[in-house]
Amino acid sequence: MYRSLFPRDMFAEMDRLQREMQQAFDLSPTIRGFGRNGFPALNVGGTPQTVEIYAFAPGIDPSTVEVNLDRGLLTIAGERKSPLPQADANAAIHINERFEGAFRRMLTLPEDADPEAVEAKYRDGVLHITVQRRASAQPRRITIQ
Template identity: 60%
Template sequence: MIYRAQFPRSLFADLDRLQREMQQAFSSSSPSIRGLGRGGYPAMNIGHTPSSVEIYVFLPGIDPQAIEVQVEKGVLVVAGDKKEDVPQETEKEISHINERFSGRFRRVVTLPEDIDPDQIEARYRDGVLHICIQRRATSQPRQITVQ
């Protein structure tokens, strides 16, 4: 958890915080179903079942038409644009912290080799994009009867 003072006390404290955040951003690798990424917008949950890969992307307040989902060569890309929905600052009103993301976003996930790129569903409901990617039938476990 990152602690931030509501009202910055010193320039050096802010520079130190910025340096830590930059180191964290560059030290984490891109997320894949084999490991978890840290941070980033939008937040994602990635998991799997024996028959599919399940990805949940949390995109509250975004028009589904503004979301782009692509799969190419085993890589899933979720991109889009989040419009700014907060009022602009005025002379009398100054923001000290604005943690709501706005602007262009892009998340990239490396997928396992056994997915079927022709069997992908993407559904957006209540601010959550659910992407279900089926695995190839040949890679799914099956019970073999012993005679």
């Protein structure tokens, strides 16, 4: 186990355990997002021309991240390696709150998303995915004759 339970840490551990239990059963949004704590954290929004997805994934090699779009389902998958040393007899890790391991996030895109016009860029720990909307779905003004 990574955490040591010194007497002074007991209340902090109880508080952490209570927060984790609340998050496991609570699906309402909080200041930190939804209780499920998915990695990477996502911001999704859009304009009339595009759907914009921001995945916050610092410390990940972009060549190891897979972005797939299949029948309106966008999948972001990869793995984050731990920068911490492997546990041995002389090393102890007291707190490790950074996510490590394999991850997969899936989003259903709107029907007007164009699967042929998707662009992904990774910069400063943020994966930015832009999905164009189909031109036929764009609002347009119709002239009256």
